[in-house]
Amino acid sequence: DIQLTQSPSFLSASVGDRVTITCRASQGISSYLAWYQQKPGKAPKLLIYAASTLQSGVPSRFSGSGSGTEFTLTISSLQPEDFATYYCQQLNSYPRVTFGPGTKVDIK
Amino acid sequence: EVQLVESGGGLVKPGGSLRLSCAASGFTFSSYSMNWVRQAPGKGLEWVSSISSSSSYIYYADSVKGRFTISRDNAKNSLYLQMNSLRAEDTAVYYCARARGENDAFDIWGQGTMVTVSS
Numbered sequence: 001d002i003q004l005t006q007s008p009s010f011l012s013a014s015v016g017d018r019v020t021i022t023c024r025a026s027q028g029i030s031s032y033l034a035w036y037q038q039k040p041g042k043a044p045k046l047l048i049y050a051a052s053t054l055q056s057g058v059p060s061r062f063s064g065s066g067s068g069t070e071f072t073l074t075i076s077s078l079q080p081e082d083f084a085t086y087y088c089q090q091l092n093s094y095p096r097v098t099f100g101p102g103t104k105v106d107i108k
Numbered sequence: 109e110v111q112l113v114e115s116g117g118g119l120v121k122p123g124g125s126l127r128l129s130c131a132a133s134g135f136t137f138s139s140y141s142m143n144w145v146r147q148a149p150g151k152g153l154e155w156v157s158s159i160s161s162s163s164s165y166i167y168y169a170d171s172v173k174g175r176f177t178i179s180r181d182n183a184k185n186s187l188y189l190q191m192n193s194l195r196a197e198d199t200a201v202y203y204c205a206r207a208r209g210e211n212d213a214f215d216i217w218g219q220g221t222m223v224t225v226s227s
Contacts, residue, residue, distance in 0.1 A: 034213035036153075043203055043220055044153065049213035087153055094211040095143065095158035095167045102152050 004100035012108045019075040023088035032092040110134035117221030130187040130204030138182035141207040146200035194225045
């Protein structure tokens with residue numbers, strides 16, 4: 001099975017900060033990676049697919065990059081509504097996909 | 109509006125059964141592969157099962173294989189998950205989710221339905 005790790009697991013930041021979250025895969029997954037945002041009590045929301053393609057309706061302050069085994073999600077200027085938990089997901093072994101453990105972004 | 113709505117969750121004793129449903133609307137349900145994903149309280153996301161658009165291909169996570177059965181009725185725009193021999197570790201919010209395509213992300217999610225397995 002392909003394992004994903006995320007770093008950091010917890011991040012404290014202020015409104016306006018630039019935030020970067022890293023996702024690493026245990027083996028190469030090309031660009032088969034997605035990013036999701038989840039707020040408490042809500043379903044995950046797709047932000048980025050194919051490693052770097054912004055989902056329709058998602059603000060342009062979100063961006064994704066990477067391929068192979070290392071990927072990043074960047075929020076260029078953190079907004080109050082961005083405080084949430086972020087998960088990466090590998091789709092290389094679709095449909096047996098796996099998710100990363102999550103990164104919680106909290107208010108400093 | 110594109111939407112998925114789950115139902116059927118609840119409290120069940122260990123060893124019991126439950127059937128979850130997911131009603132789709134606002135898109136051509138029969139054109140998409142569908143998935144179940146669960147999230148135990150305070151934990152991360154775990155893929156459970158997948159079914160192709162015509163039900164030709166069905167997959168399960170090892171943790172539920174032999175106990176859960178995924179199915180769909182394209183005429184009713186509905187997805188199902190029959191859960192048997194339930195265990196305490198199956199306690200979770202269960203989400204249905206649409207895949208954008210093969211090897212592609214899950215772009216539409218339901219609101220989730222809670223399943224609690226406890227005596």
